[in-house]
Amino acid sequence: MRNILFIIGTYPSYGGTEKVTTVLANAFAKRGHSVSIVSFVQPNPELGEEELEPSIQLFALNYPLRKKSNIPLLEEIIIDKNIDVIINQWCLPYYVTLLINRARKQKNCILISALHGVPDQNKRLLKILHYKNNTNNLILKQFYTSLHAAMLFLTGLNLKYVYMQSDLYIVLSKSFIDIFIKLSKIKNNNKLISIANPITIEAPLTFNKNCQESKKNEILFLGRMDYVNKRVHRVVEAWEQIYKKYPDWKLVLVGDGPEKNTLESYVKSENIERIFFEGFKKEAPIEFYKRAKILMLTSDLEGFGLVVIEGMTYGVVPIVYGSYSAIYDIIENGKSGFITTTPYSKDKTVEYLNKLISNEELYRKMSEEAYDKSQHFALDRIVAEWEGVIEKVYNTKIRHLSFK
Known part of the structure; x- marks a missing residue:
């Protein structure tokens, strides 16, 4: 010792x-x-x-x-x-x-x-x-x-x-x-x-069909809201492109930061529906991971992306901007999640969102793969x-x- x-x-x-x-x-x-x-x-x-x-x-x-x-x-x-x-x-x-x-x-x-x-x-x-x-x-x-x-x-x-x-x-x-x-x-x-x-939250020992059945039609962002780094506006803009097609889905943004007020004003001015700003959560965000089906991360700067692994342990399928090479250690692109290549493309992000939302079988398969991949960490x-x-x-x- x-x-x-x-x-x-x-x-x-x-x-x-x-x-x-x-x-x-x-x-x-x-x-x-x-x-x-x-x-x-x-x-x-x-x-x-x-x-x-x-x-x-x-x-x-x-x-x-x-x-x-x-x-x-x-x-x-x-x-x-x-x-x-x-x-x-x-x-x-x-x-x-x-x-x-x-x-x-x-x-x-x-x-x-x-x-x-x-x-x-x-x-x-x-x-x-x-x-x-x-x-x-x-x-x-x-x-x-x-x-x-x-x-x-x-x-x-x-x-x-x-x-x-x-x-x-x-x-x-x-x-x-x-x-x-x-x-x-x-x-x-x-x-x-x-x-x-490593995974930094309490993770389930198994992930099965029952876990998937308890999921809601939710897309999740979790993290600090700042423009230069996290670029959360990209998540909002992608949702803006698709929300009318999927009236039973919603976007949940968990976190705080200097961009939050700007984003709230933009959502209000553009009348974008079903976006929920949850603010900063002191406790571990496990309840959000349990409910969400998709996690989005569109940062220009990440070191590792703990939130991605955390979500994957609960079967949340990630769509991540590949601005940093470590994400390829975490996600097997097209299997346990989707990685959009550089430079950032809103169209590609929207394409992957449409794929997951419109194809339940694809979501379920990738959800299981995401959980399996997370166990490496x-x-x-x-x-x-x-x-x-x-x-x-x-x-x-x-x-x-x-x-x-």
């Missing part, structure tokens, strides 16, 4: 990385490991009490994280808890790793860095591309092109530094490995592996992968130190 310390920027909180951290931490604790979590910002402390195993300890560092006081604070935690393994869930920016390495000098623990996104994509880069694509000014367009290239170069330097300073570096998809190597320009990739995110399987690599890297480092 190992003493494991997670380091994350914001925790406890409601984001995807935060949820994955909670689920992994609980699983490690239940398997007998000693687990602690360190964060720099703690916006929702009540979640720690509600969701974490009682044995897991939470520690707070100071924000901004470059404060010198963070080094002795983190060092004290590492030594006091006799940490064997540090899992860095916030490996961009590089100075989190710099802080960790300064704090672990007195303790021979291993550092595993986990990137929860696509190596060459992030919100900052996406915003720059958005500005570039939405201006007709040639000077501004060239400026944003140059700025994007510069930021991409800096991202590569960050990736390389953290990789070189870590004992193991984990990305979410095998398809991210080549992207990482190309961007970071590392010469040796023997410390670079992929481990997928079962928590026990993913945690076993983590434990295997932790032991391998830890034992390798200990052997190396013993020969010094």
Whole structure:
């Protein structure tokens, strides 16, 4: 058994990385490991009490994280808890790793860095591309092109530094490995592996005809509503094209964010019927997954797409914009869901919606396939992968130190 310390920027909180951290931490604790979590910002402390195993300890560092006081604070935690393994869930920016390495000098623990996104994509880069694509000014367009290239170069330097300073570096998809190597320009990739995110909600042990019979004619979107990233307006616009054909169907939007008011105004002004805005839900959205037949995700930026796997565990058939390569790990296109290729096509999205809604036999078959595919991301399987690599890297480092 190992003493494991997670380091994350914001925790406890409601984001995807935060949820994955909670689920992994609980699983490690239940398997007998000693687990602690360190964060720099703690916006929702009540979640720690509600969701974490009682044995897991939470520690707070100071924000901004470059404060010198963070080094002795983190060092004290590492030594006091006799940490064997540090899992860095916030490996961009590089100075989190710099802080960790300064704090672990007195303790021979291993550092595993986990990137929860696509190596060459992030919100900052996406915003720059958005500005570039939405201006007709040639000077501004060239400026944003140059700025994007510069930021991409800096991202590569960050990736390389953290990789070189870590004992193991984990990305979410095998398809991210080549992207990482190309961007970071590392010469040796023997410390670079992929481990997928696990299912983070309570999942049914089986999925059968009775589960399908309890479904409603609902299309579901679940997530944060922001324009630059999630592009929820695409879901609304696709529904606008088909809702008159299917009067017994409805669209349910679960979540909150800066685009929500704009979407509500658009729906009202265009008199689009049977769209229900459910707002943010603190509790797990299992009831929505149980009812929905189709899940839509039309984001320009996703790291992995936990909501897709979560829905699939309840037989919800996903229609996802293939803006990120990890989605091909999750969905077998045309079998366990549909992936629309880049650039985004509303027509293709509508085509897949029509196929699923109008063909009950197709829906039922794909629903079963979606459930089966989701089992590749079962928590026990993913945690076993983590434990295997932790032991391998830890034992390798200990052997190396013993020969010094």
